[in-house]
Amino acid sequence: MRSARVSMSVLAAGVLVLTGCSGEPEPDAPPAATPSATHSAAEEKPAPTDEPEDAPTSAPAGERFPQCEPAEGKTVTMLEDEVIAAQVIPEVVVEAFEFGGETVPAQVIEAVTIPERVIDRGCIVEYDAPGGCLGAVEISGAFIPGYSLPARVLPEVTLPDGTVLEEIVVDGVARPDVVVEGASAEEVCQSEEGEGTYVSAVYRPAIYRAAGYQDVSYQSVAYRSVQYLDDGHVPGASIPGVSVPGASVTGESVPGASLQGYLLEGTDDVEVTDEDESVSYSSEGDVLFGNNEDEIRPEAEAALEAVVADIEQRGVPAAVVVEGHTDDVGTEEHNLDLSERRAEAVATWLVDHGGLDAGLVTTAGYGFAHPRADNTTDEGRAQNRRVVITIKFD
Template sequence: MSAPPTPGTPSTTSPAPTPAADPECAPGAGRTVRKLPAVTVPEVVVAPLTYDDNGTQKTAVEGFTVPAQLIDAGCVIQYDAPGGCLGAVKITGATIPPVTIPGSVLAGSQQEFPGVTVAGKAVPAVTSPQICQVENKGVLPTVTRKGVVRRGVSRNGAARPGGFVKGEGSVPDLRIQTVKVPEVRLPDVDVDPARLESRKLPGQEKVDVFTGEGKVSYVAPGDVLFDTDKATIRPDAAKALHAIAVKIKGEHPDAKLRVEGHTDDRGDATYGLRLSERRAQAVAQYLIRTEHFAAARITTKGFGETAPAVPNTSDANRQKNRRVVITVASR
């Protein structure tokens, strides 16, 4: 009489292979990246089914392993924006790959247990563009960047049915196990809406203050600070810069500052970029030397004509685009 069938020794569990890194989710200048938690699908180990044939161990059904999977859920990218703007947001796409439960054949027979494949699922990226204050009839209204949601996606679970096989000769009755892989789900990912509000700096009607997304930006028109095509701060500009410095010291004494220079679209773009950089550096040096800010707190950037506050469609608009922005990261 043959002994009842016995399972073989399961293989040692192996970790899921690491998926290829999405280059979009790599840290980089000009953006903040939040990686979303990866989802791990454990491997499924099916041991071989063996039986004793007069003292000899024989395999009725070969074992196999459905490999583990580590599913990259993507990331949320928050792009930096000039002062007076809310940065663009992107939730990258993600893919749940397919999975296959291999088929099996009963040794010495034509009895087959067909494999099962579950198709993969993908979810596309979603974005919300940069949005900036646009003056309307002399008023800078509050603006809102819409929230974004990447809907969750699931890959169905599956089962390869087993069954009872009646033995013949020295082969005992066998029960082939049912093999299952679980459902896999990437959950919803959402980024809340953001608001950008504006007001005038008290006592300085030409200086706008923008608040939103944990930042405060002070916008001083270039014509207030500099003569045409110059990067030397005018003596009468000290009052506006001093008022900004006092406000920052009182409300954000230890925060980092970024000083941005902007120009309009007249003239050579390269010249405008260099002028905007020199103007940003001039304001930074004023804050360091005259207002006694620590140099380590301040960075500068020139945007040239690439980030206008309003369309360059009139002399009045171009005047608004010639500006210096001092942005405080308040969180």
């Protein structure tokens, strides 16, 4: 049977979840051997990343918000950057003038440029998840670069008679970087709670990233009035005021999502979950495997047969991915290996007894990377020990 690491973004139709037995070795059992060959266990999705507090203005987006870098196991939607064009404050020339029969030379206040700034709006990340789960989602932070406008000076003037007209200084303006904090929601998986024909729903809440603002800036006018003296007059001079527009980042949101469940008709313990174009089937209890084993129990075949029958009613699948999961008892290496062997066992049954095309079936082992319940309780660990079959239809 072929093994593959599978991205949920390419799976569109059905999902089967069947709970097996413990991934924990019995107290008197010998320690599980560490597999010597590399198996097809899929890596755990990366945890959402916190934005840096001091993101430098010159940092590329991938360095500022690393989660926005494309990678296996997630879908990244970049939010369009906004460019604030460079703003040039032109030079000011104070013209030469005659005073007391002599020429007072011109003065030049140099131009100032506020460089182009790029508002980084970040990205939305949807992390892949196994069947029966809603993947984690994240909205990265956003970044508005800061800038500074230096102080501008109307220089002093020394007149031929020795009179000094003092310089006039307009204070500079500085706007710091604005960093907007991101938002995230963790992966959630369908649990096996509820009684009768009702299976508890699972809900991933909506997330919202707030808007961010950078205020407008204004540098005031510098003005020296006309001076009337004994030897003549000094013309007035001024530096115009400067206004720098404000900037903003709009808020972003990702809506909530949910999975609803019910019991498969004609069975006592097979749960069905519908989500858009996907369907999941799950079975409670120690149905599939004995403790620390990968051989399917004969009594588990009735549940598998019921699921195969339901899949056949929905149409012929175009691809089948079988995923194995365990609880967190024991080493990571052992659980990864056990989850892959169990996925292989179910995949083999689907081909040999369920009539599925072997060329359509791949497997992946996740170990305890994607729990759907609390691993600190016996009930939670039992739910986490499962095999998931994902069906894709054309």
